[in-house]
């Protein structure tokens with residue numbers, strides 16, 4: 001098997017006496033979508049925060065492409081290839097949809113990453129931004145001010161910005177939360193496209209069973225901050241440890257059947 005893109009080695013964080021993420025060792029490979037599941041308070045978001053650098057680890061390491069990034073800032077990790085879905089707080093709410101995407105496209109191009117080796121000027125950046133908006137079906141909204149977008153369109157914009165960033169690791173935290181049944185499939189199709197890029201990996205914190213069934217190649221289960229199970233979806237759903245961890249309810253008992 002090829003070397004993993006991302007690994008966490010004994011990754012741990014304590015808040016006072018509470019161990020929120022407990023020695024999680026896990027490797028994530030290219031071309032794979034891993035769903036991270038577990039009951040409320042299991043440590044999923046905190047695990048994401050440790051990977052993206054929002055909070056420092058108490059112990060353990062985060063390795064990206066063989067490099068130890070444990071001490072790197074959020075922005076250094078982003079530059080290195082960790083792409084966490086933008087939250088509304090990361091956007092420019094008073095700018096248009098197109099301007100927001102163009103800013104990320106521009107930042108990426110200026111950094112000299114491998115994405116667009118020849119960037120000849122402003123028109124190219126606009127074309128790239130419009131192409132991304134077409135992919136997420138936001139082209140008609142390109143001149144809307146971001147703060148005025150519907151919730152579903154804001155979530156699509158978050159995906160657009162991540163596509164513009166073109167990271168090695170795509171991290172999504174409940175990407176269809178609050179979306180209508182009409183809007184969610186657009187985002188799910190986009191995520192399926194992203195995982196088809198065989199040199200990237202996708203991590204998805206998710207509660208919805210149907211989303212996990214549609215997208216996941218692998219499931220890891222966190223329970224009280226520790227890794228309780230890791231494997232193919234069918235295997236994890238049926239595993240004794242998961243059945244026991246959820247007191248006989250099984251994984252399906254703690255996830256949403258949406």
Ligand SMILES: Nc1ncnc2c1ncn2[C@@H]1O[C@H](COP(=O)(O)OP(=O)(O)OP(=O)(O)O)[C@@H](O)[C@H]1O
Pocket residue numbers: 015018020038039040041042043044045046047
């Ligand atoms: N900054 C913090 N300070 C203290 N405790 C925290 C902090 N962040 C998280 N926790 C605690 O760590 C545990 C894990 O929380 P986390 O939000 O990661 O769980 P989760 O699995 O993402 O839950 P949910 O599904 O509800 O989002 C919880 O007990 C939470 O209260």
